[in-house]
Amino acid sequence: MDSVRNVLAIAGKELRSYFASPMGYILIGLFALLFGAFFRVYLTGFAQRSQQMAMGGGNINVNEWMISGVLHNAAIIILFIMPMITMRTYAEEKRSGTMELLLTSPLTDVQIILGKFLGAMGLFAAMLVVTAIDIAILFRLGNPEWKPVVIGYLGLLLLGGCFLSLGLLISSTTKNQIVAGVMTFGVFLLLWIVNWFADSVGPTTREVLNYLSITAHLEDFTRGILDTKHIVYYLSFITFGLFLTAKSVDSERWRG
C-alpha cells in the first residue's frame, strides 16, 4: 500500500511538472496538430477513393483505408515527440540536485522509476485522448468499427511505453537534457529502421532484425489485429527498459 502511494506521489509530481511549464501543453498541441494534419490528408484521400468506388457500385472500409494509415503515421509523430518527454526526467533531477532528495527519501529505486514512467505515460495518454476528437468525427460522419480503433490505440500506447522506458534509461545516464534528447532520438530511429536492412542479410538475421524492429510489431495493431506475440514483445521491451534504468540508477549511486 505504501509502495503504491509512493509510486503515485512521484507520478503525480512528474505529471504536474509537465503542466507547470508550457512543455506539456506544447507537446499535446503539437501532437494534436500533426495528427490532425495527417488525418486531413487521409480523409481527403479516402473521400476521393470512396467516391470512385461508389460510382463503381462498391464500398471501401474506413478502418482499413483510413484509420490504420492515420495511426501508422501517428507512430511517426510519436517517434519525434517522445524524446522531448523523457529527456528531462532524470537529467533535470540530477542537474538541479533534487535527485539527492529522491534518493535519500524512503523510496526504492523501482518506485521512483515506476512513478516517472507512469507520469510520462499519463502525459502520453493525454496526447492520445486529444486525438480522439478526430476519430470521433469519423464516428459522427461515418460508420467505422470501434474495435480495430481501440486495438490501434492500444498499440500506440504500448509503442509509446517502449519509447518512454528507453528514454528514461537514456536520461538516467546523463546530466545533460540535450544529450539525453538527441541520444534517445537516435536510438529510437535505429530501432525504427532496423528491419530496413533485413533484406540484405541472411534468413536468420533477417528474422532477428524483423523481430527487433519496434514498428513491425505495430503493423497488426493498426490493422485491428490483437496478437499476444506483439503484446508480449512490447511489455517485455518496457520491463527490460525499466529494469536497465534501475541498474543505471544503482550504478550511478556506486560511482557517486
Next chain:
Amino acid sequence: MIEVQHVTKKYGRVTAVDDVSFRVERGEILGFLGPNGAGKTTTMRILTGYMPATEGKALVAGYDVFTHPIEAKKRTGYLPEAPPLYPDMTVREYLDFVARIKGVPPADRKTRVTSVMQRTRVADMADRHCSKLSKGYKQRVGLAQALIHNPEVLILDEPTAGLDPKQIIETRELIRGLAGDHTIVLSTHILPEVAQTCQRVVIINNGRVVAVDTPENLTARLAGSETMYVQVDALGEEAGPVLATIAGVTRVQASASGGFEIESERGTDVRRDIAKTVVTRGWGLLELRPMRMSLEEVFLRVTTKEEEGKDTNGPDSTPAPSPVIGSVNG
C-alpha cells in the same frame, strides 16, 4: 543515535573518506568541520543513504543505512549543500510532495506542512514558486523539507552557507532549538558556527578524522600547554625573570599589551603561585586570566599538521593520524 564505523569511500583511485568513525548521541548537535573538499559532504551522503560506502558501515537510529535503507531514511532528514527544490512548485506544493514521499500519513500532511512552514518562517512565501525565492528562503525551505517528517536524525550540509548575518543567527537559533528532539549533524567550514551551535566537533581533513571533542576541550587540549595572561604593576622591578622562576612555568613572554604570557606544563595550575609571588613582592596584580586558542587556531594547527606529515612521508603514503589529540572516538 548515529554511528559511523570505519567508513571509507573511494571514487576510482581517489579516496574521499578514509576510515572515518564517530558516534553521535541522542539529542546532541555534532559539528562536522573541515576545509572544502575534506570529505564532509561524502560522509553525509553515506549517512543519508545517498551513496554506499566502499568499506565500513553507518547506522542511523540502529538501522544500517545500507542493508535497511528504507527504515534508516524514514528517520533521517537531510538538507544537502544545495537545497533540493523543484523550481516550478510553490513552497506549499513542494513541502506537500516531500511529505508524501517521506511517508507522512495523509491525514497529518496538511498540519505538518503548516507547522513546519511556521517553524522555519517561510509561511509568508507559501504560495510563491521555489524558483522565485531568495537564497535565504530557499535555504529555509530546504530546512523545512528536512524537518517535514519529524525525523529523529537531521543531517545538515552547510545550513548557513550563503545567508546574510541576520539569517545566519536565526538559522543557528533554529538549529539549537531543534536539538533535544532531534539528533543533529551539521557540517560547516565556518568555525564560530561550531563554537556557537555544537556540543561536539569532528574535525576532518583529507578524508580522515583528525580530532573529536567539545569545542572548549579542543581549544584547551590542543594548546598543548596552559597559557595565562598576567599584567602586574611591578613598581619598577623587572617582573619577567621573577615570574619565570615559579615552579611549573616553562616560558614567559612579554606581550604587546604590556603584560606577560606565561606558559606552564599541561595539567598544572600556576595561578595561585603567580598570585602569591606577586603579592609577597608587594606588586599590584592588575590582570590574571587563562588564554585559550581560538577554534581557528586549533583548526589550522590540526589541519596543517596533517599536511606536514604528508610532505615528509611523500605523496603516496597515507599520513599517520594526527598525534595532537589522543582520543578519536568520542
